[in-house]
Amino acid sequence: MLKIKNLHVKADDKEILRGIDLTVEPGEVHSIMGPNGSGKSTLAQVLAGRDIYEVTEGQILFDGKDVLELEPEERACEGIFMAFQYPVEIPGVSNTYFLKAAINAIRRHRGEQEMDAMEFLELVREKIELLHIDEELLKRPVNEGFSGGEKKRNEIFQMAMLEPRLAILDETDSGLDIDALKTVAEGVNALRSPDRAIIVVTHYQRLLNYIVPDFVHVLYQGKIVKSGDKQLALELEEKGYSWLEGESETAQPVG
Amino acid sequence: MESVKEKDAYLSDFFDFEKAQVNAEPAWLRDLRRDAMTQFSTLGFPTIKDEAWRFTNVAPIARTQFRPGPGPEQVVNRDDLDALWCGNLGVPRVVFVDGVFRSDLSDGCDQAGLVVGSLRDAWREREATRAYYARQAGYFDHAFVALNTAFAADGAYIEVASGTVLEQPVHVLFVATRQEQPQRIHPRALVVVGRSSQVTIVESFSSLTDGVYFCNPITEVIVGDNSTIDHYRLQHESGEAYHVGMNQVVQGRDTNYRTTALDLGSALTRNDLACVLNGEGGHAELNGLYLLDGKQHVDNFTTLEHAKPHCDSRELFKGILDGEAKGIFRGRIIVRKGAQKTDSKQTNQNLLLSDDALVNTKPQLEIYADDVKCTHGATIGQLDSTALFYLRSRGISKAAARSLLVYAFASELIDSIKVPVLRDQMIEYLTDWLPKGSLVKEVFEG
Numbered sequence: 001m002l003k004i005k006n007l008h009v010k011a012d013d014k015e016i017l018r019g020i021d022l023t024v025e026p027g028e029v030h031s032i033m034g035p036n037g038s039g040k041s042t043l044a045q046v047l048a049g050r051d052i053y054e055v056t057e058g059q060i061l062f063d064g065k066d067v068l069e070l071e072p073e074e075r076a077c078e079g080i081f082m083a084f085q086y087p088v089e090i091p092g093v094s095n096t097y098f099l100k101a102a103i104n105a106i107r108r109h110r111g112e113q114e115m116d117a118m119e120f121l122e123l124v125r126e127k128i129e130l131l132h133i134d135e136e137l138l139k140r141p142v143n144e145g146f147s148g149g150e151k152k153r154n155e156i157f158q159m160a161m162l163e164p165r166l167a168i169l170d171e172t173d174s175g176l177d178i179d180a181l182k183t184v185a186e187g188v189n190a191l192r193s194p195d196r197a198i199i200v201v202t203h204y205q206r207l208l209n210y211i212v213p214d215f216v217h218v219l220y221q222g223k224i225v226k227s228g229d230k231q232l233a234l235e236l237e238e239k240g241y242s243w244l245e246g247e248s249e250t251a252q253p254v255g
Numbered sequence: 256m257e258s259v260k261e262k263d264a265y266l267s268d269f270f271d272f273e274k275a276q277v278n279a280e281p282a283w284l285r286d287l288r289r290d291a292m293t294q295f296s297t298l299g300f301p302t303i304k305d306e307a308w309r310f311t312n313v314a315p316i317a318r319t320q321f322r323p324g325p326g327p328e329q330v331v332n333r334d335d336l337d338a339l340w341c342g343n344l345g346v347p348r349v350v351f352v353d354g355v356f357r358s359d360l361s362d363g364c365d366q367a368g369l370v371v372g373s374l375r376d377a378w379r380e381r382e383a384t385r386a387y388y389a390r391q392a393g394y395f396d397h398a399f400v401a402l403n404t405a406f407a408a409d410g411a412y413i414e415v416a417s418g419t420v421l422e423q424p425v426h427v428l429f430v431a432t433r434q435e436q437p438q439r440i441h442p443r444a445l446v447v448v449g450r451s452s453q454v455t456i457v458e459s460f461s462s463l464t465d466g467v468y469f470c471n472p473i474t475e476v477i478v479g480d481n482s483t484i485d486h487y488r489l490q491h492e493s494g495e496a497y498h499v500g501m502n503q504v505v506q507g508r509d510t511n512y513r514t515t516a517l518d519l520g521s522a523l524t525r526n527d528l529a530c531v532l533n534g535e536g537g538h539a540e541l542n543g544l545y546l547l548d549g550k551q552h553v554d555n556f557t558t559l560e561h562a563k564p565h566c567d568s569r570e571l572f573k574g575i576l577d578g579e580a581k582g583i584f585r586g587r588i589i590v591r592k593g594a595q596k597t598d599s600k601q602t603n604q605n606l607l608l609s610d611d612a613l614v615n616t617k618p619q620l621e622i623y624a625d626d627v628k629c630t631h632g633a634t635i636g637q638l639d640s641t642a643l644f645y646l647r648s649r650g651i652s653k654a655a656a657r658s659l660l661v662y663a664f665a666s667e668l669i670d671s672i673k674v675p676v677l678r679d680q681m682i683e684y685l686t687d688w689l690p691k692g693s694l695v696k697e698v699f700e701g
Contacts, residue, residue, distance in 0.1 A: 090660070093698060
């Protein structure tokens with residue numbers, strides 16, 4: 001489904017990703033972990049199409065299509081979704097109407113019929129229950145005045161509404177209390193399906209107690225230095241990231 | 256010596272004009288006109304050396320030979336007016352063609368507590384005109400006010416009796432016609448509202464031509480004690496037109512005056528908005544939205560004078576500029592000695608949609624009292640790239656995402672429009688103006 005080959009990415013002339021290889025198949029949940037500054041968020045944003053990053057080498061294929069050739073909105077229409085680490089406040093634009101426009105933009109792209117107000121409302125009802133979201137929140141402008149936890153839940157709510165085939169969660173767990181974390185995880189788990197893949201980018205192992213990954217990758221200084229199953233996450237939690245420094249000196253010399 | 260020649264032309268026009276008015280006007284008005292003309296001759300057109308005109312060069316107006324309006328009468332019927340943007344708001348409409356009242360096109364002039372109609376008639380018939388006319392808008396230091404005062408042949412007179420609450424807005428429509436030669440028109444309006452009354456007035460400036468003309472409107476508003484006025488001013492002139500005017504307001508005790516100026520048309524616009532809070536407990540709200548592209552130029556020069564204690568004022572002007580458009584905002588706030596407990600807030604926000612659009616904004620606070628709260632803030636920015644990415648990452652196209660953010664920027668002012676038809680028409684206008692506007696409408700209307 002997703003094939004990342006030798007991806008090199010620069011921002012402000014600084015190389016952040018230095019040769020990422022990753023293959024994700026439908027139904028799989030991959031977790032990408034790593035210390036601050038390792039390039040986790042950059043990878044997530046490059047997948048979603050943020051243009052402040054420059055891809056200098058490599059390839060990203062989604063169902064065989066060259067993702068790097070697509071605009072962010074085209075990627076969304078193809079079924080790629082990223083939950084933002086820092087969801088953006090958009091004063092003046094109501095959550096509900098924004099989402100309806102997004103759903104219908106994607107539907108139009110796929111040649112499907114647009115959703116009418118009734119269908120949309122039914123879908124909203126179904127999904128807010130899942131994520132314990134206050135309906136009042138949806139009438140407010142996008143993320144404006146939301147608490148940190150509300151913003152993150154809103155991201156997962158959007159994901160649930162848009163039903164992407166590849167979902168990338170960029171540190172969705174950071175800063176959440178345990179109740180909010182469980183809610184977010186429930187929402188994500190409800191979306192797990194044989195034809196949908198999820199990439200969970202996280203700094204902390206804790207989330208992975210609730211969203212159990214099939215694969216765990218450790219990103220360090222712009223490269224995946226270790227891959228394994230969920231055991232690797234537990235190992236990281238125990239040892240921290242400091243052991244990587246020794247690892248990288250032998251495996252990934254800097255420069 | 257250009258300027259002398261220019262002034263000579265206006266002077267010679269004035270003598271012709273005055274001759275035509277003989278016996279038709281009261282003596283006090285004739286004296287007033289003469290005085291104003293003398294003043295204009297002394298002042299001449301301002302240049303960019305005048306501090307108040309530094310960013311607005313009116314030389315193109317001075318250079319053009321405008322024929323004094325109204326020119327040869329053109330056929331105008333109700334359908335023509337209905338077809339204009341905001342031409343028909345579904346409320347009584349009082350119509351002025353090239354500055355002259357047209358009773359055949361107007362309605363709603365007979366309502367209890369309301370006198371609305373021709374200023375020309377009112378000069379002769381209504382005592383209030385002598386007391387108020389040209390007393391507020393000073394022509395001694397303002398060439399364009401002097402010019403209007405000298406040449407205004409007619410205009411709108413609105414008198415609201417004390418204790419009158421008008422349910423429906425009064426729509427005053429000034430429309431310019433197509434003429435062989437560029438004309439200048441000097442529309443005038445005098446609004447006198449008594450005590451404890453409430454009225455909504457929509458003044459609109461439109462045209463039946465896309466050609467060059469010079470519209471020089473002056474409006475004076477007198478708000479009687481304990482009254483509330485909502486005043487909308489819509490400037491939707493021809494794209495080739497010049498529009499230089501003034502709205503002068505004097506508020507009595509415990510009054511509410513709210514105004515929203517929408518600047519959409521015209522090549523060059525200068526609005527002087529001056530509001531005096533002249534009684535305790537007054538509340539003034541001055542709002543403006545300018546939507547510009549191409550080479551359009553809009554200069555809003557506002558003066559808010561707190562003359563008495565316990566008044567508050569809110570000022571919010573927002574600009575959206577594309578192409579090579581220029582937006583100027585000057586916000587003067589004067590707090591007179593003794594005007595304690597003044598609470599004033601001024602905001603000017605500008606959104607630049609292109610690299611070639613330009614904004615100049617400057618607050619100017621003159622405070623002579625010591626127990627006051629005055630704040631001001633100005634921003635000039637581009638669309639937030641993170642917000643754009645956020646919207647696009649949800650499947651919304653780049654053009655639609657941009658339009659959505661522009662609309663959101665304007666929505667605060669649009670939502671504050673309390674006349675539903677007007678608000679709808681403004682939404683319509685903005686969504687037409689924006690690329691992918693239909694999606695914007697979908698988002699904002701569900």
